[in-house]
Amino acid sequence: MDKQLIPNVSVDSVVFGFDSVHQNVLLIGRNTLYEGTWHHDWKFPGDLVRWDEDLDTASKRILKELTGLQDIYMKQLKAFGSLDRLTRRPQDISWLISIDHPEKRVITIPYYALINLSKNGKKNIELSINARWINVDDVSGLPLAFDHQEIFKFALETLRNELRTKPLAFELLPSKFSLSQLQKIYEVIFGISLDKRNFRKKISNLNYIVALDEKETGVLHRPARLYMFSREIYQKLKTENFDFTI
Amino acid sequence: MDKQLIPNVSVDSVVFGFDSVHQNVLLIGRNTLYEGTWHHDWKFPGDLVRWDEDLDTASKRILKELTGLQDIYMKQLKAFGSLDRLTRRPQDISWLISIDHPEKRVITIPYYALINLSKNGKKNIELSINARWINVDDVSGLPLAFDHQEIFKFALETLRNELRTKPLAFELLPSKFSLSQLQKIYEVIFGISLDKRNFRKKISNLNYIVALDEKETGVLHRPARLYMFSREIYQKLKTENFDFTI
DNA sequence: CCAAAAGTGTTAGGAGTACACCCATGA
DNA sequence: TCATGGGTGTACTCCTAACACTTTTGG
Numbered sequence: 214m215d216k217q218l219i220p221n222v223s224v225d226s227v228v229f230g231f232d233s234v235h236q237n238v239l240l241i242g243r244n245t246l247y248e249g250t251w252h253h254d255w256k257f258p259g260d261l262v263r264w265d266e267d268l269d270t271a272s273k274r275i276l277k278e279l280t281g282l283q284d285i286y287m288k289q290l291k292a293f294g295s296l297d298r299l300t301r302r303p304q305d306i307s308w309l310i311s312i313d314h315p316e317k318r319v320i321t322i323p324y325y326a327l328i329n330l331s332k333n334g335k336k337n338i339e340l341s342i343n344a345r346w347i348n349v350d351d352v353s354g355l356p357l358a359f360d361h362q363e364i365f366k367f368a369l370e371t372l373r374n375e376l377r378t379k380p381l382a383f384e385l386l387p388s389k390f391s392l393s394q395l396q397k398i399y400e401v402i403f404g405i406s407l408d409k410r411n412f413r414k415k416i417s418n419l420n421y422i423v424a425l426d427e428k429e430t431g432v433l434h435r436p437a438r439l440y441m442f443s444r445e446i447y448q449k450l451k452t453e454n455f456d457f458t459i
Numbered sequence: 460m461d462k463q464l465i466p467n468v469s470v471d472s473v474v475f476g477f478d479s480v481h482q483n484v485l486l487i488g489r490n491t492l493y494e495g496t497w498h499h500d501w502k503f504p505g506d507l508v509r510w511d512e513d514l515d516t517a518s519k520r521i522l523k524e525l526t527g528l529q530d531i532y533m534k535q536l537k538a539f540g541s542l543d544r545l546t547r548r549p550q551d552i553s554w555l556i557s558i559d560h561p562e563k564r565v566i567t568i569p570y571y572a573l574i575n576l577s578k579n580g581k582k583n584i585e586l587s588i589n590a591r592w593i594n595v596d597d598v599s600g601l602p603l604a605f606d607h608q609e610i611f612k613f614a615l616e617t618l619r620n621e622l623r624t625k626p627l628a629f630e631l632l633p634s635k636f637s638l639s640q641l642q643k644i645y646e647v648i649f650g651i652s653l654d655k656r657n658f659r660k661k662i663s664n665l666n667y668i669v670a671l672d673e674k675e676t677g678v679l680h681r682p683a684r685l686y687m688f689s690r691e692i693y694q695k696l697k698t699e700n701f702d703f704t705i
Numbered sequence: 706c707c708a709a710a711a712g713t714g715t716t717a718g719g720a721g722t723a724c725a726c727c728c729a730t731g732a
Numbered sequence: 733t734c735a736t737g738g739g740t741g742t743a744c745t746c747c748t749a750a751c752a753c754t755t756t757t758g759g
Contacts, residue, residue, distance in 0.1 A: 221465065222540070222566055264564060268540040292538040292568045294468075294514040318510060320468055320566075322538045378620075393711075410713070411749065434709040435756035639738075656740070657722065664720095680736035681729035 218261040220316045224272045225259030225323040225361070227290070227368040228282065230346055231385050232330040233394070236401050237346035238365070239280065243358065246311070247304040254304070256358035257365075258344070259321065272324040280344055286384040287326045288375075290367055294320035298360045305358055321359075325368045327384045376402055380421075383442040391429060391437035392416060421446035464507040466562045470518045471505030471569040471607070473536070473614040474528065476592050477631045478576040479640070482647050483592035484611070485526065489604065492557070493550040500550070502604035503611075504590070505567065518570040526590055532630040533572045534621075536613055540566035544606045551604055567605075571614045573630045622648055626667075629688040637675060637683035638662060667692035 214220065228239040240255040258279040262271040268289065277283045299319060300306055330346070347355070352365055375381050382398045383390075396412050399405075416422055421443045429436035460466060474485040486501040504525040508517040514535065523529045545565060546552055576592070593601070598611055621627050628644045629636075642658050645651075662668055667689045675682035 219467065219564075221467070262540075265542065267542050268538060268566070289537050291535050292514060292566075294508075294568070296511065296513050318465075320514070320538075320568075322540070322566075374624075391711085408749075408751085409711085410751085413712080414714095415748090429711095431758095432710080433758045435711045435758095437711055637738085654723075655738085656724085659739080661721090675738095677731095678737080679731050681731095681738045683738055 214313070214315055215261075217263050217265070219264055220261065221319050222262045223259050223319050223321045224262055224268060224275055225257040225321050225364065226272060226276045226279075226287070226326055227257055227323055227365060228276070228280070228285075228326040228328060229349070229368075229372060230328050230330045231398060231401060232346075233397055234401070236349045237330070238349050238352060239344055240347050240352075240355075240357075241279070242343040242345060243308070245304045245308040247307040252304045252356075254356040254358055255347075255361075257323065257361055259323070261319075262322075268322055269324075272322075276324075276326065282326070282328065285326050285328050286381070287324045290323045290325055290364070290371055292320055292322050293360055293364060294318075295360060301359070308358075321364075323364045323368065325372060327372075327381070329385045329387070373403065380442060380444075380447055386442075389425060389427065389439040389441055391439060393437060395422075395440075421450060460559065460561055461507075463509050463511070465510055466507065467565050468508045469505050469565050469567045470508055470514060470521055471503040471567050471610065472518060472522045472525075472533070472572055473503055473569055473611060474522070474526070474531075474572040474574060475595070475614075475618060476574050476576045477644065477647060478592075479643055480647070482595045483576070484595050484598060485590055486593050486598075486601075486603075487525070488589040488591060489554070491550045491554040493553040498550045498602075500602040500604055501593075501607075503569065503607050505569070507565075508568075514568055515570075518568075522570075522572065528572070528574065531572050531574050532627070533570045536569045536571055536610070536617055538566055538568050539606055539610060540564075541606060547605070554604075567610075569610045569614065571618060573618075573627070575631045575633075619649065626688060626690075626693055632688075635671060635673065635685040635687055637685060639683060641668075641686075667696060 226239075230237045230239060239258065241258055243254055243256055245252045245254070258276060260275045260279070262268060266274065269287070272287055272289070273283065276285075276287070296318065298321070299309060299317065349369065353362070357365065372381075376399070382395060385398055386394055392413055393409075395416070396407055396409065399412075400407055422440050423443050423446070425439045425441055427439045429439065472485075476483040476485060485504065487504055489500055489502055491498045491500070504522060506521045506525070508514060509520075512520065515533070518533055518535070519529065522531075522533070542564065544567075545555060545563065595615065599608070603611065618627075622645070628641060631644055632640055638659055639655075641662070642653055642655065645658075646653055668686055669689050669692070671685045671687055673685045675685065
């Protein structure tokens with residue numbers, strides 16, 4: 214095995230992709246030969262960390278290598294290090310042998326990432342390898358490798374928590390956006406529907422969301438006014454508790 | 460070095476101790492010989508993980524070995540794995556050499572723990588090794604080893620977040636407690652003061668905090684009514700968002 | 706002129722906040 | 733009877749929630 218790699222520490226990426234209608238997650242399809250038959254399942258993109266890179270750097274590098282994605286919001290979830298996390302499912306053991314992986318025990322440090330698919334082009338990303346965007350509602354019905362189902366559950370909870378308490382929605386929007394786009398993010402990720410008037414009333418109290426003198430173009434309906442998120446104003450007001458409980 | 464230990468993965472414990480007046484954290488004093496003079500600093504209790512134990516198990520074992528504490532609430536924070544985390548301060552390098560530690564790069568996985576000092580006896584815990592309870596407000600003025608200042612900051616933020624959104628306060632209370640005791644926890648940990656009447660009004664809406672037909676005894680004032688936390692009722696209502704924004 | 710989404714105000718109920726006095730007990 | 737913390741109610745303000753029609757644009 215490559216000597217530049219730490220043999221027992223990996224990172225995985227749970228990449229959430231938002232396409233203005235659904236919330237998806239990026240999974241890599243995998244075929245494993247086990248007891249003479251092929252098994253198909255899914256895993257999150259991930260790999261071993263190098264000796265000469267930080268964990269945050271590793272997560273970015275590996276995501277880029279495996280999917281071509283870069284310059285997107287990424288945040289560490291926590292470490293997963295159960296004794297049997299690689300060996301619970303016999304087909305995973307077969308797979309580890311097939312890729313000549315020597316370690317019985319690898320601790321993985323998953324990250325979650327956010328990406329706007331309408332902005333970045335869903336297909337460009339799927340081109341690389343056998344990655345697919347899967348609707349988050351369908352993930353619990355799929356066979357996932359190792360402890361990736363557990364990691365997924367933790368990632369989804371964390372995403373929702375952070376979205377409610379931090380200005381994370383703007384990572385999923387272009388720098389100029391309409392209030393309907395913003396509202397849609399909360400609706401899709403929390404799986405709820407919100408009242409337009411009440412939502413706007415709430416937003417108008419947040420003075421770090423600033424109205425621009427610009428409108429949408431090229432839409433076949435009344436064009437919406439555009440807004441931007443001012444990180445400077447947000448930082449100043451940050452001491453007040455932000456709570457996006459909508 | 461002990462072959463049972465994973466050489467590059469450790470756990471640390473940020474133990475918060477609440478003594479009904481202050482919030483403290485458990486630190487281990489350390490003297491390091493560096494360039495001919497002794498340097499004194501502090502670190503969180505921690506050690507390497509064994510090959511044959513889960514991370515959660517390791518954190519409990521090591522905390523018990525180093526402080527005698529057991530059966531307390533512990534939760535993982537996240538992994539810290541900067542390239543230079545062991546080597547930023549020259550005296551840390553000296554110390555690693557002195558304890559014959561071979562690895563240049565160790566990823567640490569800190570946990571935070573909660574303990575009620577009035578219940579458990581502050582002194583019993585300090586007896587072991589050179590551990591001390593330090594008021595959390597004083598920690599940022601102390602020299603801490605490695606990246607432990609950064610870990611501490613993260614732990615304190617996480618504690619406050621969890622306390623606001625999860626029924627964590629009850630980990631710091633006996634099973635039967637008065638409302639003043641409960642109020643005190645929020646006051647000390649958030650460093651604020653709360654109105655008694657408004658606090659009680661809020662509590663009375665939470666029906667998983669159930670009034671008992673019992674009173675304090677042995678106090679030299681009017682005895683307070685006792686309450687208990689019902690985890691069953693809490694679990695049922697859990698879907699409603701809990702927010703202890705006081 | 707039609708389709709499609711943008712934009713806008715009012716009211717009623719509930720939650721949060723500020724505030725001061727009497728009560729029960731042990732010493 | 734005194735010291736100590738326990739226990740209680742009201743009024744005001746602010747936030748939340750429910751709800752429907754007009755406006756602007758491109759086709």
